[in-house]
Amino acid sequence: MSKHRYILEPYKAGINSRYTCPNCQQIKKFSLYIDTVTGKHVHPTVGRCDRESNCGNHYTPKQYFQENNIPFDTLQFNQYTPRPIATKAKPISFIPDEDFKASLTDHEKNHFVKFLISLFGFKIASDLIRDYFIGTSKHWDGATVFWQIDIKGKVRTGKIIQYEIIDSVDSIIGEDCKRNKTNFPPVYWVHSALKIADFKQCFFGEHLLIDKTKPVAIVESEKTAVIASIYRPQFIWLAAGSKEGLSAEKCSVLKGRTVVLFPDIDGFEKWSSKANELSHIAKFNVFDLLELKATEAERMQQLDIADYLIKLNLEDFTERKSEYPNPPQTVQAIFKSAKFEHPTSIEYFSEHEHPKPECWEQEIEELENYFKSIELPTQPVILNSCKKISNCSSFIETNIATVKANNGKSTFLPYLNRLQELKQILTINLKQHECK
Known part of the structure; x- marks a missing residue:
């Protein structure tokens, strides 16, 4: 008998004992843990990716039991009760700043960005x-990096995906942006590209949780989170990354929040079960309209909420029209009609043209004094084409606290x-009011 009850499944010639990694999606690289008493796998996600793949995914039985609230002493054992083995947690590695910043350029070549422009126009695409x-x-021509930035502002990792814009008469939704599945693997990780091991994922969009005024919406894919945030800006939209992406550890940042889960059509049952398992962390609700109304x-x-949203008229969801209310039908026409402009925040990453401030104390103090010196509007304020401030006082308080706590962090x-945009808008409004 093995010294440990749970071991990685031994390799057996002629028998499929290596599986597709749920993290890096490489086939025949993932070894599952088995229960030496029952001979069964612990769970399809509990295992280790081949070390040669540089994926770094190693999800142990102990972690699985802890995250799913399964105490060791309540498990039914045929021979003996396993004892948890004390292991020293490996340090989590983060993406170097220079690699993160280097990716925030060349958006005119990015296939996914081109699709966003075709849907929403330049201004909204830049805001996204x-x-x-x-x-x-x-890594691939026109590929996108979806950075996973945690609530502390640390870049955990990045998921690399190459999209293709598809316009097919066979498609339910017409023009869409789909993964290029001819790539192997279809999803690649920045940690693998940089040959860095031992990373731990977080939600895509987790850094937005610093805003505590909104409920949270979670979908599977990063693409869906980005698109849905335009149609339903009253939520903070996050992506779990997969159907298996709702672990107790990852969801710990949602403690005390109101959360709505938007599973893909084929994921309703799994995410409904997860909502019950994680109910001690937050108030979870599961969106069931797709499950009830979807056709065969x-x-x-396997459509998701974004596939339905992009069929709808954006103007029905926003009070302010986008920069291009009737965007050209093709990406080529868009780039002929106007030059692509990078959004303001990304320009700050060019250290030669815009030196990065090391301290924002003066800017913060000026903003605080300004907002204290005026009477704040009680009506909603349109900050930009996809941002509406319903409560100015709360918005200012939350954002001031955020920049103070993270002073100088890009x-x-x-x-x-x-905050500076809001100051500019309020100043203009005050001057117009004085002129009347």
Whole structure:
């Protein structure tokens, strides 16, 4: 008998004992843990990716039991009760700043950004790049980097995906942006590209949770979170990354929040079960309209909420029209009609043209004094094409606290920019009022 009850499944010639890694999606690279008493796998996600792949995914039985609230002493054992083995946690590695910043350029080559422009126009697409720090990768032509930045502003890792814009008469939704599945693996990780091991994922968009005034919406894919944030800006939109992406550890940042889960059509049952498991962390609700209304054809395509939203008229969801209310039908026409402009926050990453401030104390003090010196509006304020401030006082308090706590950190510069945008809008409104 093995010294340990749970071991990695031994390799057996002629028998499939290596599986697709749920983290890096490489096939025949993932070894699952087995229970030496029952001979069964612990769970399809509990295992270790091949060390040669540089993926770094190693999810142990102990972690699985702890995250799913399964005490060791309540498990039914045929021979003996396993004892947890004390292991020293490996340090988590983060992406170097220079690699993160290097990706925040060349958006005119980014296939996903081109799709966003075709949907929403330049201004809204630029706002989305700024808010989610959407990057561009040279790993594949026109590939996108979806950075996972945690609530502390640390860049945990980045998921690299190459999209293709598809316009097919066979598609339920017409033109769409789909992963290029001919790539192997179809999803690549920045940690693998940089040959850095031992990373731990967080939610895509987790850095936005610094805003505590909104409920949270969680979807599977990063693309869906980005698109849905335009149609339903009253939520903070996050992406779990996969159907298996709702662990107790990852969801710990949601403690005390109101959360709505938007599973893909084929993920309703799994995420409903997860909502019950995680109910001690936050108030979870599961959006069930797709489950109730989806047709058989839509189920076969495994559509998600974004697939339905992009069929709708954006103006029905926003009070202010986008920069291009009737965008050209093709990306080529867009780039002929106007030059692509990078959003303001990304320009700050060019140290030669815009030196990065090391301290924002003067800017923060000026903003605080300004907002204290005026009577704040009680009506909602439109900050930009996809940002509406319903409560100015709360917005200012939250953002001031954020920039004070993260003074000089480039990841949190958008919060300072928003306060400056609000100051500019309020100043203009006051001058117009005085002229009347």
